[in-house]
Amino acid sequence: KEVKKEEKKEEGGDPVEKAKQKAAQQAVNDTIKSGMKIGVGSGSTIVYAVLHLADKYKNGELKDIICVPTSFQSKQLLIQNGLPIGELEQFPELDVGLDGADECDRKLNLIKGGGACLAMEKLVAAACREFYVIADFRKKGDRLGTQWKKGVPVEVLPVGWKSVSNAVAKKWGGVATLRMGQRKAGPVVTDNGNFILDIDFGEMNDRKVKELDVGLNCTVGVVDHGLFVGMAKRAYFGGEDGGVDVLNA
Structure with missing residues (x-):
């Protein structure tokens, strides 16, 4: 309100x-x-x-x-x-x-x-x-994904970025892109030493947001994700x- x-x-x-x-x-x-x-x-x-x-x-x-x-x-x-x-x-x-x-x-x-x-x-x-x-x-x-079009950021273990990409594609049709560094060869590395996947799930209603919040947390290789629910x-x-x-x- x-x-x-x-x-x-x-x-x-x-x-x-x-x-x-x-x-x-x-x-x-x-x-x-x-x-x-x-x-x-x-x-x-x-x-x-x-x-x-x-x-x-x-x-x-x-x-x-x-x-x-x-x-x-x-x-x-x-x-x-x-x-x-x-x-x-x-x-x-x-x-x-x-x-x-x-x-x-x-x-x-x-x-x-x-x-x-x-x-x-x-x-x-x-x-x-x-x-x-x-x-x-x-x-x-009104919904997540209407203004921000770059996808949901997901922090992943470096060795698992490809397996996580495949898993989210199979489970939810998410299209994952490995975030690349600026003025650096290779991917972005977080303060924790991990990689970032930006995953496009399209526009997300309340049910989808809650489903992804739980589901991403249960995906092996995911450290955490950018949905704050x-x-x-x-x-x-x-x-x-x-x-x-x-x-x-």
């Missing part, structure tokens, strides 16, 4: 980047308090959340927080901005998680993993008492008009 919309017109600048910034700032303002242990996601939208967190921490508005990163990228971002860092082994139970999404449906099911950090992102999200999504207007769809409590979508749409699960 859509519960509120803040409107604020701004002139100039990239509307997508401004949308990300507005959504991130409102999410931080609404959800983060002093003394919290915070899961910090990865990707371009989370940069704005970290910058806003850092501003509030440095001016004393937020105190005694610990930030647990989900990737090498987010860890470096936290270090660069002077925020206190912890590891999931130290803090296995977190208060709040903030992360982006490649797509979000009306029930707040997500596709994540465009940045190849999905396994750690899911592990941290599961450790959070409350998990919130930050995204721009392009990421909201029933995990998000709320999503913040930055709009083209400079406002923020807030959607509750």
Whole structure:
């Protein structure tokens, strides 16, 4: 259910980047308090959340927080901005998680993993008492697979990428593509040393999403997958008009 919309017109600048910034700032303002242990996601939208967190921490508005990163990228971002860092082994139970999404449906099911950090992102999200999504207007769809056309990212053991590709084709008709590196010969290698398959299942209704969530987890060779089902409590979508749409699960 859509519960509120803040409107604020701004002139100039990239509307997508401004949308990300507005959504991130409102999410931080609404959800983060002093003394919290915070899961910090990865990707371009989370940069704005970290910058806003850092501003509030440095001016004393937020105190005694610990930030647990989900990737090498987010860890470096936290270090660069002077925020206190912890590891999931130290803090296995977190208060709040903030992360982006490649797509979000009306029930707040997500596709994540465009940045190849999905396994750690899911592990941290599961450790959070409350998990919130930050995204721009392009990421909201009625069904998963309507906006994001690159497939569901699936992290696989390197030796098993071909067998997993064959298995998903037989079970669900999924078309798997091994994600290749940029400025590197060969495939993308995750922070965990694994490969990423981007698997096209087409548009997915609720039943299909739930079936794939369970089925992919049971597929030998799969480390984890980019369907986050029933995990998000709320999503913040930055709009083209400079406002923020807030959607509750």
